[in-house]
Amino acid sequence: MYKLVTAAVAAAMTLAAGIVSAEPVKIKFSHVVAENTPKGQMALRFKELVESKLAGKYVVEVYPNSQLFGDGKVLEAMLLGDVQIAAPSLSKFNKYTKKLQVFDLPFLFKDMTAVEKFQSGPKGQELLASMESKGLLGLGYLHNGLKQLSANSELRNPTDANGLKFRIQASDVLAAQFEAIGALPLKKPFSEVFLLLQTKGIDGQENTWSNIFSKKFFEVQKHITASNHGLIDYLVVTSAEFWNSVPDADRAVLNAAMKDAIAHGNMIAAEKVSSDRKRIEDSGISTILELSDAERAKWVDAMKPVWAKFADQIGQDLIDAAVASNN
Numbered sequence: 217m218y219k220l221v222t223a224a225v226a227a228a229m230t231l232a233a234g235i236v237s238a239e240p241v242k243i244k245f246s247h248v249v250a251e252n253t254p255k256g257q258m259a260l261r262f263k264e265l266v267e268s269k270l271a272g273k274y275v276v277e278v279y280p281n282s283q284l285f286g287d288g289k290v291l292e293a294m295l296l297g298d299v300q301i302a303a304p305s306l307s308k309f310n311k312y313t314k315k316l317q318v319f320d321l322p323f324l325f326k327d328m329t330a331v332e333k334f335q336s337g338p339k340g341q342e343l344l345a346s347m348e349s350k351g352l353l354g355l356g357y358l359h360n361g362l363k364q365l366s367a368n369s370e371l372r373n374p375t376d377a378n379g380l381k382f383r384i385q386a387s388d389v390l391a392a393q394f395e396a397i398g399a400l401p402l403k404k405p406f407s408e409v410f411l412l413l414q415t416k417g418i419d420g421q422e423n424t425w426s427n428i429f430s431k432k433f434f435e436v437q438k439h440i441t442a443s444n445h446g447l448i449d450y451l452v453v454t455s456a457e458f459w460n461s462v463p464d465a466d467r468a469v470l471n472a473a474m475k476d477a478i479a480h481g482n483m484i485a486a487e488k489v490s491s492d493r494k495r496i497e498d499s500g501i502s503t504i505l506e507l508s509d510a511e512r513a514k515w516v517d518a519m520k521p522v523w524a525k526f527a528d529q530i531g532q533d534l535i536d537a538a539v540a541s542n543n
């Protein structure tokens with residue numbers, strides 16, 4: 217089912233055979249966020265590097281804002297050869313592996329240094345290849361940042377979320393996390409969140425400062441709790457069939473360009489944690505609530521039992537390695 221030879225693969229094979237191809241190989245990079253985000257900027261940097269280093273041989277078309285494929289479809293499209301690169305949030309691989317659910321466990325990482333340590337360590341690196349048998353290859357992790365909670369009523373204590381509807385990504389861990397505080401989780405694509413908030417189809421959502429700012433969620437939410445309770449990072453992913461069809465020398469250039477683009481995106485992610493938060497603060501539209509240590513401890517107590525429910529699916533070894541990265 218995954219073995220359709222696409223135009224991109226065929227073109228790459230032509231290059232591999234040393235036959236001069238008239239047309240450059242087209243690499244479509246599809247994502248769901250705005251261009252002024254870590255992922256948006258990373259995709260553009262990748263395009264710039266590839267098109268300068270492999271000029272005439274490859275072109276990279278970047279489709280932001282779910283223009284080409286939204287959350288539900290992009291990985292299927294990749295396996296059919298309709299898109300070559302994407303960087304879905306780590307919460308969106310549930311259909312292909314349960315192991316990446318480790319990144320959704322609430323209050324797992326104390327900060328982004330711990331996230332980086334886990335991702336670059338042996339367990340994190342192992343996960344990059346965990347979907348190869350399904351035709352998907354991880355090229356690297358990209359940061360966005362820690363998640364904040366937003367709603368139209370103040371969320372100071374976990375009980376404040378009781379009975380409220382929250383949009384979540386398509387993740388069972390995230391569903392369990394909201395159920396643990398008596399809230400109602402609704403799995404919805406990223407492209408629908410603003411409208412759902414605006415029309416009161418949902419009461420709240422969880423996301424990073426960068427996504428809350430760039431998609432204007434703060435304009436339709438009165439309160440944001442600086443909870444840092446979870447993570448939105450990305451797996452930059454490609455079709456194994458496409459990637460393996462690229463000639464070795466070109467693949468080395470693509471890999472180097474990706475490494476550079478990810479470093480660029482990570483630098484922007486680190487900067488946006490404070491700059492996009494400040495832009496939201498300065499707007500005066502929504503209030504930002506800082507939790508006291510005692511208040512935060514209540515959220516941890518309420519949400520952390522979720523870990524035990526998913527330990528078997530994820531693997532205790534992965535959870536232990538993630539926890540150890542906090543030290």
Ligand code: SIN
Pocket residue numbers: 248249303304305360385405406422423427448
């Ligand atoms: C993204 O950052 O790619 C989207 C995250 C979300 O669906 O909330």
